[in-house]
Amino acid sequence: MEKISLIVPCYNEEESLPTLYAELRRVTSEMSDFEFEMLFIDDGSKDGTLALLKEMASTDERVKYISFSRNFGKESAMYAGFCNATGDYVASLDADMQDPPSLLPKMMEIIKSGEYDSVATRRVMRKGEPRIRSMFARAFYKLMYKISDVDIVDGARDFRLMKREMVNALISMCEHDRFSKGIFGWIGFKTYWLPFENVKRVAGKTKWSFHKLFKYSIDGIVAFSDVPLKIPTWFGIASFVGSAGMLAFSLVRTLAYDKPIMDWPLLVCIILLMSGITLCCMGIMGLYLAKINKECRRRPQYVISSTNKENVIVK
Ligand code: UDP
Ligand code: MG
Numbered sequence: 001m002e003k004i005s006l007i008v009p010c011y012n013e014e015e016s017l018p019t020l021y022a023e024l025r026r027v028t029s030e031m032s033d034f035e036f037e038m039l040f041i042d043d044g045s046k047d048g049t050l051a052l053l054k055e056m057a058s059t060d061e062r063v064k065y066i067s068f069s070r071n072f073g074k075e076s077a078m079y080a081g082f083c084n085a086t087g088d089y090v091a092s093l094d095a096d097m098q099d100p101p102s103l104l105p106k107m108m109e110i111i112k113s114g115e116y117d118s119v120a121t122r123r124v125m126r127k128g129e130p131r132i133r134s135m136f137a138r139a140f141y142k143l144m145y146k147i148s149d150v151d152i153v154d155g156a157r158d159f160r161l162m163k164r165e166m167v168n169a170l171i172s173m174c175e176h177d178r179f180s181k182g183i184f185g186w187i188g189f190k191t192y193w194l195p196f197e198n199v200k201r202v203a204g205k206t207k208w209s210f211h212k213l214f215k216y217s218i219d220g221i222v223a224f225s226d227v228p229l230k231i232p233t234w235f236g237i238a239s240f241v242g243s244a245g246m247l248a249f250s251l252v253r254t255l256a257y258d259k260p261i262m263d264w265p266l267l268v269c270i271i272l273l274m275s276g277i278t279l280c281c282m283g284i285m286g287l288y289l290a291k292i293n294k295e296c297r298r299r300p301q302y303v304i305s306s307t308n309k310e311n312v313i314v315k
Pocket of ligand 1: 008009010011012013043071072073074075077093094095096098201205206207208
C-alpha cells in the first residue's frame with residue numbers, strides 16, 4: 001500500500017491542533033487506499049502543543065512528532081519534516097486549518113492522473129488578511145517576478161502534495177534561511193495549481209509579525225536574485241556621468257561668467273548623498289556576505305530535543 005506523509009509545523013498551536021487532528025482523521029479515513037503518517041514538528045512551542053502531540057501519539061500510531069529545542073522557524077520545521085518523512089507522497093500543511101485537509105483527496109486524484117509530480121495550492125483571494133499585509137505581499141511578488149528567474153506564484157501556499165522524487169530534490173537543497181516558495185520553483189517538476197478561497201485561522205493568532213515577514217522576504221530576494229548586487233554598479237555609472245557633467249558645467253560657468261566653482265552647501269549635499277549611496281550599497285553587499293558566512297559555519301538547521309520517531313535525521 002502506498003504511504004502519504006503529512007507534515008505539520010506547529011508553533012504554539014494547542015488551540016488549533018484538536019480541530020486539525022479531527023479533520024485529518026476524517027479525511028484519512030476517506031482515503032482508505034493509502035497508509036498515512038502524520039508528522040508533527042513542534043517548533044519550540046511554549047504552550048501545551050508537545051503534551052497534546054504526545055497524547056495523540058499514545059492512541060494513534062500514525063502520529064509521529066519531532067520537537068525542537070527552541071523556535072527555529074517554520075522553514076526549518078518543514079525541512080525537518082521533509083528529511084524525516086517516509087511516505088511515497090508528502091504534503092506539508094499548516095496547523096491552523098488555513099490549508100484545508102479536505103483538499104487532499106482531490107490533490108491525490110490529480111497526481112494519480114499521472115500528468116503531474118505535485119499539486120500545489122493557491123489562494124485566489126486574500127480575504128480576511130490585513131490590507132497592509134496584502135499590499136506588501138503583492139508588491140513583493142511583483143518585485144520577485146522582475147528580479148528573479150525563479151517562478152514564484154502570488155498567493156501560493158506551502159501546502160502541496162508531492163511525489164517522492166520531488167521531496168528528495170527538496171532535501172538536497174540544504175541551504176539555511178530557506179525560502180520554500182523559491183525552492184519549489186527552482187527544483188522544477190510539473191505542478192498543477194489548485195486554487196481555493198482563503199480560510200481564516202481556526203484558533204490562535206498568526207505567528208508572523210510584520211518584522212518576521214519583512215526578514216523572510218529579504219531572505220527570498222538574497223537567495224533567488226543577484227540583481228541587488230548590481231545596484232552599486234548602476235549608482236557608480238550614474239554618479240560618474242553626473243559628476244563629469246557637473247564638472248564641465250562648472251568649468252564653463254567659471255571661465256565664461258567668472259562665477260565661483262561651487263557653493264559650499266551644495267558641496268555638503270553632494271558629499272552626504274554620495275556617502276549615503278555608498279553605505280546603502282555596502283549594506284546590500286553585507287546582506288549577501290552574511291548569508292555566505294552563515295552557510296560556511298555549516299550549523300544544523302534544527303536541534304531535536306525529543307521525538308517518538310526512530311532514526312531521526314538532522315541536517
Ligand atoms: N509556524 C512554525 N514556526 C514558526 C511560525 C509558524 O512552525 O516560527 C507554523 C504555525 O504553527 C503554522 C504555520 O507555521 O502551522 C503557519 O503559521 P501562521 O499560521 O502563523 O502563518 P500565516 O498563516 O499567518 O502566514
Ligand atoms: Mg496561518
